[in-house]
Amino acid sequence: MFDIKWIRENAEAFDKAQIARGAEASSSRLIALDEERVVEVQKLQEAQQRRNAASKEIGKAKGSGDEEKAQALMAEVGQLKSAIQNGEAKTRELQDALNAALSSLPNIPLDDVPAGKDEDDNVLHHTWGDKPELSFEPKEHFELGEALGQMDFESAAKLSGSRFVVLKGQLARLERAIGQFMIDTHINEHGYDEVSVPTLVRSEVMFGTGQLPKFAEDAFHTDDDRWLIPTSEVPLTNLVRESIVDGEKLPMRVTALSHCYRSEAGSAGRDTRGMLRQHQFTKVEMVSVTDENSSVAEQERMLGCAEAILQKLGIPYRVVTLCIGDMGFSARRTFDIEAWLPGQKTYREISSVSTCGDFQARRMNARYRDASDKSVKYVHTLNGSGVAVGRCLIAVMENYQTEDGSIVIPEVLRPYMGGLEKISA
Template identity: 55%
Template sequence: MHDLRALRADPAGFDTALARRGIAPVAAAVLARDEVRRRALTDLQELQSRRNALSKQAGQARRDGTDSSALDAESVSLKGEMDRLQQEAAAEDAAVRVALAELPNRLDEEVPDGRDEADNVVVHERGLRRNFEFTPKQHYELGEALGLMDFAAASKLSGSRFVVLRGALARLERALGQFMLDLHTEEHGYVEHAVPLLVNEAAMYGTDKLPKFADQSFCTTDGRWLIPTAEVPLTSLVADEILAAGSLPIRVTALSACFRSEAGAAGRDTRGMLRQHQFMKVELVSVVEPDHSDAEHERMTRAAETVLERLDLPYRRMLLCAGDTGFGAARTYDLEAWLPGQQAWREVSSCSNTRDFQARRMNARWRPGASGPAEFVHTLNGSGIAVGRAMIAVMENYQRADGRIDVPVALQPYLGGASIIGA
């Protein structure tokens, strides 16, 4: 959510900032409705003062034994006009909130201009790409040949964009999630949580998933939402709270199933596990003081990078351009792993600083001192990392010519010491 006071102070700057995302000027329209609301509230206050005065006059008249009927009639008339003004102010306030809720976050100045992922900037590349003496296969070719990855069975059960994993691959997925949780809790200071997979509308709105992306998520018949990411419940833990300065930073993590309708991805990645309706992900969320969010963004991204480094997977960090930065983010780093089967870099983690954008929507604040006004916190979220996509990267980078898959050293303790996955 945007700060309406900042918009009033610099409407041209507001429009210029959103123009980087391709948004047409909106400040004038929003401020026009805000002006109607403010004028209605001013008139309402004036009428309330007049009605209070009439009440005193009518009371005095009754005590004096004089006729107060005219004063009473005027008071009743004012009450009707006051109700109308109150309804008008409420309607305009709702309209302003709806308009602001549908506008994306303002980008940080260092976010590069650009239209789409082709304009993202490589920050650095780490790890060595393996030289294969054979043509590497894609993950679904490997998994199906091993008899451990079954898309046909999943389609029979649930339709497209689902998968059934068996045996060693099911265990590999579980091992990856456990490995990531252990790393983030034991070395990076995140506190593990087990969170609900169903949340209410307020939690989805506060984390900027509603109303803009209602078609990207699944809603139950009783109005609850399947989480598109554990970011939603983890960040919403601080909704409507005023946090003490000593309680920050808050760093939390969860391994959860995630559910997305992929309504905007028709025809993309139809084969394999890259784009599923249901997938596992380790989520990282930080709640920090505003002055610390830049450093926290780097810290969080390094935590996600460490996963890839421990798995010895080649990856690169990308700074997303204006046209590719997500709705709620002020700045985002994507981590892309090299997939030799595809001969392409694919995103496995996205780490974003939303600054106070989500905090304003969910009214999450902190008090810098023992007294004084509360201020909005900054929230950050990142994949630490997407388990299914990490498994894809492991399968393709560690494949053998005979179709078997070597197990990264870091994962072997989680697989009972196994060093290879076979049929």
């Protein structure tokens, strides 16, 4: 969310950035709306001041026996009271309109974010690992899982409908092992504090990280006005909402392994087979809260944390910098990690690492007290998948498959699997 004062002082740069993100040039409209609000505030203040002054004059008039003047002043106060009520309503209306307009606008990209409209314009950052050389035609994860009798989409459809899965036996244990391995790595090696978060949150919490109001259709909403989280970025980032953090305690780094829920409203017909695009999935999320000077470097550090997971698992991947048109609503810059899937013969996203600057902090009113000069400033927030557990399971299955359909367990996961080296039918 933006500060209207900043927009007023940087109107040209603001419009240029919004156009690049596919939005309209709106600085003039926003400034005009704010000017109208300021005029109403001034009128309201003048009416309040006159009411207060007239109220004092009533007492003086009555004290001097000038009943006629007292009655005239009382009539004026009555009129002012009505004008003040109308003015307060008008001011609230204009402030709400301005807030609604500001909250619908996407964040401004960093200067080094590549131009472009969609994923075809993303820029390769680097690659890691060698693709497995298989002497047979590799299968996709759902073919492997169904042949093992441990990946059941039919039963899931009976329980919940499409885009759900039931994992059984060793595949279920493998999914759990992957999540535990990830969270342990981030805690023990990457300096994150583990947090267990609610998966139902209030509307203002979803607003804070930018899911509302723009992306309401992509989330699940309950009858009592709560939302199932699309990612634990939402509750983790909101831990600092409506607070002033001691700057000396930054950066704050937290991680969670949680269920996540997405309605996938805009993905009809995409990835209908298998586990790639599910309504319910498990993900390890990393969130960092920093001061205003550290967020760019922190994003690079977080990217390394996510990459370390895939490197330990031996999963080939590439990192791309998202172009302006492909970035998320709240992000200033995003790196995507895409894992190689032999069954699909392509790279697929397994993690996104984004810096949001103070965009989310303004929506949450999350600030910190600078240790150097004691001033209060908005924090900077970052989030990243560390990584998506279901998609990592897919990557492990496809990269470690054998010709007979078995799945070799990566060595780092074997302690979590009771020493099991292979999943076989």
